[in-house]
Amino acid sequence: MNSLAAVSEVKERAPRVFARFGRADGNRAFRAAVRHSRHVRVLRLAIPITAAVVVVAAAAFSFLFKPLRMLTSMPVDIGSMVVSGTKIMMHQPRLSGVTRDNRKYDMVAQAAAQDVTKPDMVELQGVHATMEMRDKVSFETTANGGLYNTKTEHLTLNQNVVVTSSSGYQAFLNEAVVDVRASKIVSEKPVEVKTATWTITANRMEVTESGDLVRFDHGVFVTLLLDSTTSGA
Numbered sequence: 279m280n281s282l283a284a285v286s287e288v289k290e291r292a293p294r295v296f297a298r299f300g301r302a303d304g305n306r307a308f309r310a311a312v313r314h315s316r317h318v319r320v321l322r323l324a325i326p327i328t329a330a331v332v333v334v335a336a337a338a339f340s341f342l343f344k345p346l347r348m349l350t351s352m353p354v355d356i357g358s359m360v361v362s363g364t365k366i367m368m369h370q371p372r373l374s375g376v377t378r379d380n381r382k383y384d385m386v387a388q389a390a391a392q393d394v395t396k397p398d399m400v401e402l403q404g405v406h407a408t409m410e411m412r413d414k415v416s417f418e419t420t421a422n423g424g425l426y427n428t429k430t431e432h433l434t435l436n437q438n439v440v441v442t443s444s445s446g447y448q449a450f451l452n453e454a455v456v457d458v459r460a461s462k463i464v465s466e467k468p469v470e471v472k473t474a475t476w477t478i479t480a481n482r483m484e485v486t487e488s489g490d491l492v493r494f495d496h497g498v499f500v501t502l503l504l505d506s507t508t509s510g511a
Contacts, residue, residue: 367391381410387424398429405435416444421454431459447473451483462486469494477501 360367367389374384388404402424409417422437432455439451452467463485471478480494 364394365391366394383409398427400426400428402426418442432457447471475503
């Protein structure tokens with residue numbers, strides 16, 4: 279297997295990508311780039327949609343917490359809910375359903391918690407969300423933890439965020455901040471997106487325009503893997 283690396287240096291306006299292609303690699307690189315562009319188009323949709331599922335679930339959990347605020351004076355176990363002091367915790371809350379265009383979604387957390395002294399904040403632990411696209415490709419998002427601000431509508435996913443597509447790619451993030459109002463997702467920490475044929479790593483990623491634009495910044499490194507099937511074309 280041959281490997282082709284392209285390093286991108288990000289300036290103020292647009293990144294400049296430097297790569298060397300031999301004549302024999304021209305067709306292989308072109309075919310690999312076509313596959314790369316297809317995966318990126320899917321990525322533009324996957325990240326904001328799966329994040330939206332988590333946001334909706336967090337908002338729903340916040341709504342469920344409200345009726346129990348009067349019970350915070352004593353520990354109470356109501357099914358999967360535990361109330362102690364000012365802290366309310368819901369164990370393994372789940373939100374699932376079907377969108378208007380008949381796509382299935384599901385979100386479950388190991389735990390969701392809210393402190394009544396901070397009613398705008400919902401803490402999530404062990405987040406696992408799945409979403410089905412129109413072409414039946416499914417996406418899975420997992421994160422060790424998350425924090426949703428119902429007032430600002432900001433969702434912060436942290437601690438090992440992974441987005442996996444059934445079509446064959448994965449995105450690894452250390453942190454992702456979802457701004458619901460602005461339809462924007464920003465990660466200021468290192469990210470990696472990879473498939474069987476290419477890998478992108480960067481120190482920053484920004485998803486804007488409701489998922490139509492994904493921008494990688496700061497130390498961007500792109501690797502295209504040219505396998506024997508491609509080289510034989």
